[in-house]
Amino acid sequence: MVYDVCFLLLQSIAHDARTLNLARTLVKNGKSVLLLGIGTADDCAHLALEGLIFIPILPPTPLSKLFLRWMKFYVFLFFKRNEFCSRIYCAEDVFTLPMAVMLASKFNSKVIYDSREIFSALASNHSRPLRQKIITLIEKKYVKNVTRMFTSGELDSEYLSTYLSIPTPVVIMNVPPFSTPNHSNLLRDKYSIPKNSRILIYQGWIAEGRGIIEVVKALQHLPEMVLCLVGDGEFQTVVLERARQEHVENRVIFCGKVPYDHLPLLTASADAGICFIEPISLSYSFALPNKLFEYCMAGIPTLVSDLPAMRRVLEEFPIGILVDPKATSILIAKSIRELFDEQFQLKFHEIQTTAARNYCWENQEHKVLDIFTS
Known part of the structure; x- marks a missing residue:
């Protein structure tokens, strides 16, 4: 079978x-889609119900080394490449870009590159210059074979256009499909959180530069609040140790990873979101994370670091409180309290639906179709 689009994701x-x-938009519009990534047989069955063909190249493993995953993934594709014929190959990050180019060259197909971060300046590599240099060289080599490229933010597109000497990439924002908030006590019931406690939620990769440590430190000034961390990452051991040092470990809850389709209900059971990115790399300085929009869609306000892309959003729709990324724990705690101020809550709920309708996936779909059908 020849697929219309094949996505590669590590x-x-x-x-x-x-x-x-992306895949759901294309299938909804009559495209045949193949997904090659990491997952389980249950994922295959679940996605098949939507008309999506998913082949798990690797099973989910707890925090395995990136290079080992990359090697296993690449070797599998190399020997099975005849089985994955597609008119378009979409690399979902720089790590799968060489694989997309390899497959496209065999079948004389197009390559589309989703540069969802500034891969030449990753936060995870800010203290690993050699690894960052290798990734940068890979991107510069293989981007020459890319037919179309898109990013998740205007600042990323502007930077990459100059850095890679390419036409300015289209922006497809990383936002959720529109839905109305469905508030519940899911987190409160699951983790026996007292009714008089307020729940702060952070969702995403638990890593350095995500502001998690700073919020944990702020908890000592917020005795009525609990922090739920939805995600995983090696950095969680550092977070736990810091929570113990601050004597707030009983108010920091590690919830683990939650599938994307189950996330909205969980998010809506919190009282406020955390999107406190620290500018430890260029990629983070330009950050416009999906969690900011997921919190808004769930009907909860957000503590937001005052960085350019996120500031633009909040200047248009004040769906959170901006805080200097270098703020002290006392100032962070004060800003979190402002999220629960009666006047702020009134303003937030007045604009929440308008903001959610503005920053929803449905408004990105026409750009997706243009990229993948032109």
């Missing part, structure tokens, strides 16, 4: 919001 399909939204 991560768990069940937790990859962006790839799922």
Whole structure:
């Protein structure tokens, strides 16, 4: 079979919001889609119900080394490449870009590149210059074979246009499908959180530079609040140790990873979201994370670091409180309290639906179709 589009992703399909939204849009519009990534037989069955063909190249493994995953993934594709014929191959990150080019060259197909981050300046590599240099060289080599490229933010597109000497990439924002908030006590019931406690939620990769440590430190000034961390990452051991040092470990809850399709209900059971990115790399400085829009869609306000892309959103729709990324724990705690101020809550709920309708996936779909059908 010849597919219209084949997505390559070096991560768990069940937790990859962006790839799922892209693939679902294409299938809804009559395209045949193949997904090659990390996952399980259950993922295959679940996605098949939607008309999506998913082949798990690797099973989900707890925090295995990126290079080992990349090697296993690449070797599998190399020997099975005859089985994955597609008119378009979409690399969902720089790590799958060489694989997309390899497959496209065999079948004389197009390559589309989703540069969802500034891969030449990743936060995870800010103290690993050699690894960052290798990734940068890979991107510069293989981007020459790319037919179309898109990013998740205007600042990313502007930077990459100059850095890679390419036409300015289209922006497809990393936002959720529209839905109305469905508030519940899911987190409160599951983790026996007292009724008089307020729940702060952070969802995403638990890593350095995500502001998690700073919020944990702020908890000592917020005795009535609990922090739920939805996600995983090696950095969670550092977070736990810091929570113990601050004597707030009983108010920091590690919820683990949650599949994307199950996330909205969980998010809506919190009282406020955390999107406190620290500018430890260029990629983070330009950050416009999907969690900011997922919190809004769930009907909860957000603590937001005052960085350019996120500031633009809040200047248009004040769906959160901006805080200097270098703020002290006392100032962070004060800003979190402002999220629950009666006047702020009134303003937030007045604009929440308008903001959610503005920043929803449905408004990105026409750009997706243009990229994948032109």
